[in-house]
Amino acid sequence: MRRRPGIGGLQTAAATRDQYRLVGENVARIKTDLMKEQLATFRSQLEDFARKHKNDIRKNPTFRSQFHEMCAKVGVDPLASNKGFWAELLGIGDFYYELGVQIVDICLATRSLNGGLINLQELCNLLCQKRKAARESVTEDDCLRAISKLKVLGSGFEVISVGKKKLVRSVPTELNKDHNEILDMAQGQGYVTVEEVKRRLSWSSGRAIDALETLLEEGLAMIDDGHKDGKRRYWFPCVSFVTTS
């Protein structure tokens, strides 16, 4: 196109710009379409895969965890909706819902023994025992997923980390930093004494006793006055395995 001076030239330039814009939009649309097509292909392949391996996903925890990872990588959440395609296809929503109900059961049953705080490992063990008949074992990973679903229901379930361990809390008890530190310390031998707490955390008598008594009142600790050294020990069932024999 020849550049022409004057108004004519300006009009031509405008028309040219318009044309470029249209081409540009076209290109963008083509790209989007292409992308949509690729995604559709990918999605249908993923669905095929899921359909084919539905059983494996339900029965094999390692496979299940890898499947989740793969979904996460492409931004798919099979648990996002209980009514969605994925949930219907895999029944995965049901699987975790079931798990959630069993977890609630176990937490309620053990509450009087551990005050509503249970070791994730122990919870998992108890779950596996419960599910032995169905031969569908579960991993801690599965538990965590099920619990996060429970949280959405506002059920007061929460996973807290104390030292190296994960504890599942099923009561509204709020643990403050002092309590956390004591629980952390208790993981060593399963118990602590007032003396130990004072010494290792550099706390005053009052602070140590306060924290321990609160934990006792919440049902998270049990006292033991039976040692021959006469010192009272505070035991924490949630950091040991008290319910499985």
Added chain:
Amino acid sequence: MQKLGDFKPPHFFNYPPYFTLQPLKDTQQKQVQLWKELILDYCRTQKIFVIGLEDDFPLFSNSAIERSLSHEARDIFLSGLVSDGRAEWMDKGHKKCLILWLRIQDWADCILRFVKDNGLEDSVMTVEEIRSGIESQGTELHGMDRTVLMRALRMLEQKGKLAMFKGSSADDEGVKFSA
């Protein structure tokens, strides 16, 4: 733990705090429940009928974890069983406790079953024979506590299922089962 022989105790028996009476009401309730069940279970499997509070009863201490139940704790657990109708104090001082891991009514049913199984209707037997005779072998009646047996027999007597009478020798009581 050799004191318990073949008996496999539940997990809490090896957890030290369970040997101390818990101050928190809910926890203590659970603790008492667990101990009551354990005591009944143990007595049933070992055929123990009487527990002396001050005795060296195997369940009252666990040498592996070096813990023992205080007198108060023992009293509370056994009193719990008494409230449930599964035990009776044999004295006011709570020194001895009769454990009814089968209630008197259950023992009575046992005896009736025994009579039926052995065709003993309308026949006579001594009290001693009921608990140590050949027929009793293999049943729960074998080796049972004489006091408990007498109580069950008297209960059945009141219901007209049998009649008791004194035998020829001093300590030999007899029983005539109804037809």
